[in-house]
Amino acid sequence: MDLEAVRTYVAVAEAGQFQMAATDLAITQQAVSKRIAGLERDLGVRLFARTPRGTEPTVDGQAFLPHARELLRAAERAAASVRPGARPLRVDVINSRGAASRLMREFHRAHPGVELDIVMLLDIDSAVAAIRSGSVDASFRAVTAPGRPLPEDLTATRVVDEPLHLLTGPGHALAAARAVPMAELAGHRIWMPGLLAGSEWAAYYEALAGEFGLTIESTGPNFGSDALLDTIADTPALATFMGEDTRLVWPTGHGLRRIPVTDPVPVYPHSLLHHRDNPHPALPALHAYLAAAAATAPAGAWVPPWTPMR
């Protein structure tokens, strides 16, 4: 199916005749005739009943019309999504299932008129570069790893603190606990595969491990959350951390346990990063929404020492 043919079809349906549609499209009537014939050949049905005084849509043509309009709108949105200068608000989230994603879904529900695009960049360096180059408008990150000051032209606003849960299999020593104090985790093996050295995640968990004497192993490649959950479920000696807001496809029959951590509650601090001079009209709305909607950390929560104040 050719988009130009579909556009021509809509023009003919609106004009009621090939001739006028042709002049509207600045082509000849014969070209319109060919395009419509080609579209009819592609679809295998007749779209217009040719009358002596013009043209009227057949039943198939009537049914096709709204779908054709929707198709053209989808094409327009697709093109607009990468149009420099006037594209949808583009927000980078740290992964697709977490507090940032949840907040963006809620923002979308609250402001359905705001066009949004969600991207996921590899690390904070590429996020900073993308924001400075203008290719993304905002990024949810745990921004200030130690020794990495933010460039002058970027602004970070701490917007949401995500408490961590412990994830264990049914055979784990802590599987029956309703909550686990931090002190009890010392000595247990925490497995977080795929942590890239130097990433903000790695910095966070290093600080957490150092503070409370945990053993965090990040060996091995990340084979995806499914493989991680399988291993956790089958290995009594292993547990892992997972954000409270993280939605995952919960495998049935694995007996996985999700256990809150306390004394103190470790929270992952998300900040919203954006360029000081970004003029995108939807950015203030996002900030206002986050300021109103984002949950504060519970009293006595633990965050890395370099976390900016709220």
Add this chain to the structure above:
Amino acid sequence: MDLEAVRTYVAVAEAGQFQMAATDLAITQQAVSKRIAGLERDLGVRLFARTPRGTEPTVDGQAFLPHARELLRAAERAAASVRPGARPLRVDVINSRGAASRLMREFHRAHPGVELDIVMLLDIDSAVAAIRSGSVDASFRAVTAPGRPLPEDLTATRVVDEPLHLLTGPGHALAAARAVPMAELAGHRIWMPGLLAGSEWAAYYEALAGEFGLTIESTGPNFGSDALLDTIADTPALATFMGEDTRLVWPTGHGLRRIPVTDPVPVYPHSLLHHRDNPHPALPALHAYLAAAAATAPAGAWVPPWTPMR
């Protein structure tokens, strides 16, 4: 923008490299390269960062991907809407603002999974022909005008009765009434422009006028509901009928009055017409929904004498 190029883009994004996408699409790697280059030229942005080991999407490419998928889905839906044998349920309604349209919107809300297409055919003859030829699956009509028996292979089920309201301007003699008995309408001029002689609408209003001694004028072409409303609002001697469920763009500042009619309440009986042997899987669901949801006529309502029983 070329749909084939978009399809190729999605294939490359999924494969992670041009080469494999090319074999998936059964074309050469060079053709893929050309298509992507063309798409990038059309959009004015770079979609892929070419790496030595393959390809990864740029930020623009990431943002574009979901729109591209949606575009392809829209194309698929558009093609499916006219696919013989496996197309969406296609229902003909008598106009876009009335009881039938309301019911179909509600059915769509109740069964969002059922693909629907709404068409509007000119008259009952074309509706019958379309149903018999299989190009529509069901039609809301006041089916049995006198002397026009339904073909053997069609079935009609009376599904909803739509009471009529009187529509007047602010200067009309009945403008202040909260309800108007039928007997009081005798002698008043009722204007219904564009009633086609022989149509089911015309037959209905002829029967109504004959029964209660009304004067219904259907002279003049129908210039659309806007023009009708303007005239009604400005002409104290004229009124018109309008279905209770009819939603219209209510012009502000016109002082239009919508007045129920009583003793008896004239109702327009909608039946659902369909082919006895239509195997469309969604048709039973529509019937079941209408049987449960459709309102019955108020007691003592008037319907034309040829109306089928419920």
Add this chain to the structure above:
DNA sequence: CTTCCGCACAACGCATGGTTGTGCGGCGTC
């Protein structure tokens, strides 16, 4: 009956998109 209007068919030329062939650059290997 004639005229006009609107769509379809035919012939032609050019642009587009496909193919094969080749070059270039980075990475892994010996």
Add this chain to the structure above:
DNA sequence: GACGCCGCACAACCATGCGTTGTGCGGAAG
């Protein structure tokens, strides 16, 4: 460090397709 491999881009060539002009046909209005 040189070589080979892998993956993408460029060049040349060719076919298909699309738009153009010119023409034919059929129905409605006068």
